[in-house]
Amino acid sequence: MDVPAEFPSLSTDRLTLRAVTPDDAGIFHAILSVPEVTRFSNWPDAPTEEQAAAMVREMAGKFAAGSGCSWIIVERPTGDAIGAVRFNYVIPPWKCGGIGYELHPRAWGRGFMTEALRAVVGCGHRVFGLNRIEAWTLAGNGASDRVLEKVGFRYEGTARGRAWFKGAFHDFRNFGRVAADPTG
DSSP, X not given: OOOOSSOOOEEOSSEEEEEOOGGGHHHHHHHHTXXXXXXXXXXXXXXXXXXXXXXXXXXHHHHHHTSOEEEEEEETTTOOEEEEEEEEEEEGGGTEEEEEEEEOGGGTTTTHHHHHHHHHHHHHHXXXXXXXXXXXXXXXXXXXXXXXXXXXXXXXXXXXXXXXETTEEEEEEEEEEETTSOOO
């Protein structure tokens, strides 16, 4: 990953995407405490405050370590933090990274995640020099599938039994896009 000297704060018409800091533990805990948010993810259901704080510390350290980049999504008019989006990993020699995201249900259905992902994808390709960006969803999470497709990701197949979490094996619906793909 080509790491810029300064953290890439991003903004869109309706959103500001700023660096995750350890002070965001309460915000992230509130988002992950909503069962609908963690239902289709590998995040623990009803995480403790300590678990959320540990997750936020990890996210906050990704940029400095050159292993990823994490943003808190803030709605501009209200100043409310409504979600998070991040490069969970990067593979620098391959110019490849994987994204993940969460949005509070009060912000669902308004196009916020599509808007945030467009900004993050653009940053990944232009600022970090990534050619490929990957994501996965779980079966039944059609809303997340549609968000990815709106931003130019293509469904590439299902990896059966890809991961064990929440007491079961899960199939991953894999999506990917390359820098030459339209952003949707």
